[in-house]
Amino acid sequence: MAKKNLPYDEKYYDREIETMPRPELEKLQLERLNEELAFAYANSPYYHREWDKLGLDGHVESLEEFYEKYPFTDKQAERDCQGVGSFFGEMSAVPEDDVVYMATSSGSTGVPTMSPFTQQDFEDFQHAQSRLFWQAGMRPNDRYLHGMNFALYVGGPDVIGAQELGAVGIWVGAVPSARLLWAMKQYQPTYMWSSPSYAWLLGQKAIEQGYDPKVDFASMKCFIISGEPGGSIETTRKAIEDLWGVTVYDFFGLSDIYGACAGMCEYKDGLHIIEDQILVECVDPATGKPVPDGERGEITYTTLCKRARPNIRFRSGDIGWIDRSQCKCGRTHTRIHIAGRKDEMFIVSAVNVFPSDIEYVVRNEPAVTGEYRIRVYDENYTTKYEVSVERAIGSDEPFDSVAKRVEDDLKTHTGVRPAKVLVYETDKLGVSAEHKAKRFIDERKSAQ
Numbered sequence: 001m002a003k004k005n006l007p008y009d010e011k012y013y014d015r016e017i018e019t020m021p022r023p024e025l026e027k028l029q030l031e032r033l034n035e036e037l038a039f040a041y042a043n044s045p046y047y048h049r050e051w052d053k054l055g056l057d058g059h060v061e062s063l064e065e066f067y068e069k070y071p072f073t074d075k076q077a078e079r080d081c082q083g084v085g086s087f088f089g090e091m092s093a094v095p096e097d098d099v100v101y102m103a104t105s106s107g108s109t110g111v112p113t114m115s116p117f118t119q120q121d122f123e124d125f126q127h128a129q130s131r132l133f134w135q136a137g138m139r140p141n142d143r144y145l146h147g148m149n150f151a152l153y154v155g156g157p158d159v160i161g162a163q164e165l166g167a168v169g170i171w172v173g174a175v176p177s178a179r180l181l182w183a184m185k186q187y188q189p190t191y192m193w194s195s196p197s198y199a200w201l202l203g204q205k206a207i208e209q210g211y212d213p214k215v216d217f218a219s220m221k222c223f224i225i226s227g228e229p230g231g232s233i234e235t236t237r238k239a240i241e242d243l244w245g246v247t248v249y250d251f252f253g254l255s256d257i258y259g260a261c262a263g264m265c266e267y268k269d270g271l272h273i274i275e276d277q278i279l280v281e282c283v284d285p286a287t288g289k290p291v292p293d294g295e296r297g298e299i300t301y302t303t304l305c306k307r308a309r310p311n312i313r314f315r316s317g318d319i320g321w322i323d324r325s326q327c328k329c330g331r332t333h334t335r336i337h338i339a340g341r342k343d344e345m346f347i348v349s350a351v352n353v354f355p356s357d358i359e360y361v362v363r364n365e366p367a368v369t370g371e372y373r374i375r376v377y378d379e380n381y382t383t384k385y386e387v388s389v390e391r392a393i394g395s396d397e398p399f400d401s402v403a404k405r406v407e408d409d410l411k412t413h414t415g416v417r418p419a420k421v422l423v424y425e426t427d428k429l430g431v432s433a434e435h436k437a438k439r440f441i442d443e444r445k446s447a448q
């Protein structure tokens with residue numbers, strides 16, 4: 001894909017697409033959806049069989065008809081199809097000869113699933129990454145240090161998207177933090193991408209090694225973060241921004257589609273999904289019926305252009321809400337807000353609580369460091385939760401007083417008081433990890 005040579009003050013990477021009035025955008029989606037459905041019906045044994053059972057032939061008159069009639073798919077269906085009949089399996093819609101790239105899921109919820117791309121799929125993917133980077137302020141005079149894993153991980157190739165818009169791609173990969181800090185000092189990047197917990201940890205490591213992140217890495221303008229709900233929690237973003245002296249943008253992707261499918265604009269009120277390529281819905285996790293915009297449900301995606309393995313009404317397992325109203329930035333594409341994974345939601349006294357709700361509280365309470373661990377368990381047939389925190393650096397406030405504050409904050413923000421708040425000395429909680437931090441311990445019977 002050729003560089004576009006847009007002026008630096010051009011706000012949109014694809015002005016026409018990004019600001020398209022919704023009726024036109026939905027018309028484009030319907031056209032592309034019908035192409036995708038027809039392609040899947042003709043070429044994917046899985047979709048052909050499943051839709052035949054329901055008398056569907058891969059054509060709809062409206063998006064509403066699609067939502068009403070077409071069945072969902074999910075991770076389990078991907079897994080069951082994998083390797084059946086061909087290498088990429090029966091959900092795939094192209095011969096293996098047409099596949100040029102594959103990523104896999106992390107396998108955190110079972111056997112990893114392969115995600116194949118045709119040449120065109122891969123180009124669409126990188127073009128989408130360029131658009132999201134541009135939306136996050138990246139320009140051709142930026143240096144993008146890519147500290148992401150390349151090993152089968154769909155976020156690996158995102159660096160090509162930065163290059164497509166003209167930035168310098170610095171392919172560092174997932175390396176130990178001392179090496180990464182060395183590369184940052186040496187090459188003075190302006191943009192980086194990591195998980196929120198790693199952006200925080202790396203800053204702490206930098207301080208331990210005698211760096212002052214704001215001074216020694218003064219070139220840094222922006223951290224893009226993804227992979228954990230923290231990026232959408234304002235207090236978490238603020239903590240990383242203050243630590244590094246940067247602005248933080250949250251991105252969201254899934255291995256089943258692209259490294260990033262959605263990202264924040266400068267207003268940081270939800271993540272714009274690339275709706276010309278992905279149709280998004282929010283459904284009741286129990287009934288599968290659509291929930292009104294703004295209400296929490298399971299976010300569900302349909303690929304409109306991806307041919308190697310179309311994902312039609314793919315239930316992501318993420319609980320969140322969607323907002324179709326026009327954003328102040330002028331973009332018309334739907335914004336998604338993700339609260340957390342469906343299997344991490346717990347219900348206490350009829351209130352739905354996510355680990356991200358608790359993170360919001362502990363990152364906002366000055367009496368503690370912001371590190372935390374949550375344990376959810378059953379007692380007398382009732383679900384309860386306890387939260388462990390660390391007392392703030394240099395504080396001598398009594399532990400029971402710190403605990404009381406956090407308890408009160410949690411009650412105010414989530415609506416339910418924790419069974420207990422355990423307070424540790426600074427740095428004694430031991431949850432910091434180089435990868436996704438293990439902060440959630442689920443001992444509910446339903447989780448066994």
Ligand SMILES: [Zn+2]
Nearest residue numbers: 265327329331
């Ligand atoms: Zn916006």
